[in-house]
Amino acid sequence: MHVHRIIAAHDCGKALNPMTVEGQIEGSVYMGLGQALQEEMVWNKGRLMNPTLLEYRIPSTLETPEIESIIVESIDPEGPFGAKEAGEGSLAATIPAIANAIYDAVGVRINTLPITPEKILAALREKEKQRAGNDAPGTNGGSR
Amino acid sequence: MTMPASRVARPSTIEEAVRLLADNGPEAVIIAGGTDVVPNLQMKLFAPRVLVDIKPIRVLQGITIAAAGALRLGALTTLTEIVGSPLLQASYPVLVSAAATIAGPLQRNMGTLGGNLCLETRCLWYNQSHFWRKALGGCLKKDGDVCHVAPGGKRCWAAWSGDSAPALLTLDAEVEITGPRGRRRLPLAQFYLNDGMNRIALGRDELVTSVYLPARTAGRRGIYHKLRIRDSIDYPLAGVAVTLEVDRSGVCREARVAITAVNPAPLLVKEASEWLVGQRYSAELVDRVAHAAIRTGKPLTTSASTPVYRREMVRLFARRALEEAWKNGNA
Numbered sequence: 001m002h003v004h005r006i007i008a009a010h011d012c013g014k015a016l017n018p019m020t021v022e023g024q025i026e027g028s029v030y031m032g033l034g035q036a037l038q039e040e041m042v043w044n045k046g047r048l049m050n051p052t053l054l055e056y057r058i059p060s061t062l063e064t065p066e067i068e069s070i071i072v073e074s075i076d077p078e079g080p081f082g083a084k085e086a087g088e089g090s091l092a093a094t095i096p097a098i099a100n101a102i103y104d105a106v107g108v109r110i111n112t113l114p115i116t117p118e119k120i121l122a123a124l125r126e127k128e129k130q131r132a133g134n135d136a137p138g139t140n141g142g143s144r
Numbered sequence: 145m146t147m148p149a150s151r152v153a154r155p156s157t158i159e160e161a162v163r164l165l166a167d168n169g170p171e172a173v174i175i176a177g178g179t180d181v182v183p184n185l186q187m188k189l190f191a192p193r194v195l196v197d198i199k200p201i202r203v204l205q206g207i208t209i210a211a212a213g214a215l216r217l218g219a220l221t222t223l224t225e226i227v228g229s230p231l232l233q234a235s236y237p238v239l240v241s242a243a244a245t246i247a248g249p250l251q252r253n254m255g256t257l258g259g260n261l262c263l264e265t266r267c268l269w270y271n272q273s274h275f276w277r278k279a280l281g282g283c284l285k286k287d288g289d290v291c292h293v294a295p296g297g298k299r300c301w302a303a304w305s306g307d308s309a310p311a312l313l314t315l316d317a318e319v320e321i322t323g324p325r326g327r328r329r330l331p332l333a334q335f336y337l338n339d340g341m342n343r344i345a346l347g348r349d350e351l352v353t354s355v356y357l358p359a360r361t362a363g364r365r366g367i368y369h370k371l372r373i374r375d376s377i378d379y380p381l382a383g384v385a386v387t388l389e390v391d392r393s394g395v396c397r398e399a400r401v402a403i404t405a406v407n408p409a410p411l412l413v414k415e416a417s418e419w420l421v422g423q424r425y426s427a428e429l430v431d432r433v434a435h436a437a438i439r440t441g442k443p444l445t446t447s448a449s450t451p452v453y454r455r456e457m458v459r460l461f462a463r464r465a466l467e468e469a470w471k472n473g474n475a
């Protein structure tokens with residue numbers, strides 16, 4: 001599974017320092033990417049099984065795609081000089097964007113994170129099974 | 145995480161190293177590139193009195209032509225050297241393919257072939273900090289008497305997690321071991337004991353000095369496929385190495401399939417040569433061998449990935465690697 005490109009637009013009110021805003025967007029997208037596909041704290045009876053960065057896997061440069069940042073300026077009358085925020089806003093959007101891209105590519109919805117190849121494979125098999133069941137004579141089909 | 149205090153001895157000859165090992169017995173640990181030893185020391189998995197640093201031993205370095213056209217790789221040959229060697233790229237591509245997947249560039253610069261073949265076995269319950277293990281009460285492999293992977297069992301299932309060994313198995317490689325009684329050579333397949341606690345057939349007073357690649361396996365098509373979450377850094381969760389010799393008419397003359405990271409040893413899939421030699425490519429045949437690969441592998445919950453998925457991938461990789469090697473030569 002490879003994410004090829006991420007385009008992220010973020011409304012920051014007014015970009016007081018555009019380069020920093022872009023950096024914030026890229027960083028947020030990167031965090032979202034990790035949460036969407038790889039990062040997970042694995043617990044066993046209250047014990048954290050992957051407490052180091054070897055097994056808690058943040059994306060390496062090889063998994064990090066080209067990120068295109070688009071700064072949207074809406075000029076917030078309440079904010080300082082029209083600014084709002086450039087914190088982790090783009091993080092939240094990255095996760096559903098990736099989930100949707102996966103749905104677009106292979107037609108399965110995964111509703112738990114991280115979205116691993118293993119989960120996708122299981123969902124594809126499940127879908128196949130349902131389709132086979134629906135096609136079988138004598139049954140009157142599923143909901144989809 | 146601090147390192148336990150140990151003395152570092154830096155022998156400059158093999159004899160001196162052997163003497164240090166013999167004199168210090170279980171109190172000595174060999175260190176080559178240190179990329180496996182150092183993290184393990186930091187986790188206090190062992191606390192040797194003496195670290196025998198073999199890096200100053202010049203004769204353990206480099207790739208040379210040996211008797212009968214065999215290739216000798218010194219134990220200190222780095223993984224980066226292997227990946228970059230035009231000789232290996234041309235003659236033993238499966239080894240280059242496997243070495244290129246090991247860890248990341250930093251570890252490959254430091255890490256040696258000898259160290260990769262003598263790697264500690266790995267397990268989710270073992271490769272943890274001292275604090276973590278103490279809270280648990282240890283495991284069979286270290287400070288305890290319970291295996292958390294297979295409770296009730298008296299066998300340690302920590303997984304062999306090296307990438308070069310399966311490739312070398314498909315090349316009929318031999319390891320040369322040197323100890324107080326001199327040198328001996330062993331087929332690599334006999335070097336691994338398939339026991340998570342007692343992983344290799346190496347005495348306390350011995351070290352691996354060379355690896356020999358026979359002339360007869362030079363030029364074999366070969367590919368290594370590895371399951372990992374990231375394309376760098378990660379140890380294998382499963383791995384399959386394949387070598388084939390296919391004649392002009394498309395008939396298989398020699399075949400080896402080896403798997404890693406799904407048992408306490410890297411293992412050859414016995415049925416592969418038996419079933420493939422003398423045959424032409426067919427999807428059905430390749431599928432049958434891939435199934436044999438699954439039966440050879442016994443992945444357990446030694447890592448965060450599930451055994452079910454790792455088994456699936458062993459089958460997929462075996463099928464894919466055989467197909468690629470058969471159809472495209474060295475893909």
Ligand SMILES: Cc1cc2nc3c(=O)[nH]c(=O)nc-3n(C[C@H](O)[C@H](O)[C@H](O)COP(=O)(O)OP(=O)(O)OC[C@H]3O[C@@H](n4cnc5c(N)ncnc54)[C@H](O)[C@@H]3O)c2cc1C
Nearest residue numbers: 176177178179180181247255256258259260262306307352
């Ligand atoms: C983040 C990270 C990721 C890694 N990923 C991978 C991976 O994907 N695949 C993989 O295969 N490895 C991986 N490794 C492990 C390691 O980097 C490699 O296996 C490397 O080849 C080890 O070589 P070294 O020279 O550094 O070994 P060392 O750490 O020096 O030694 C390893 C073991 O071998 C023994 N030893 C070393 N040389 C000899 C010798 N000549 N004779 C007898 N015993 C000897 C040591 O006593 C020790 O037990 C990873 C390590 C790290 C830190």
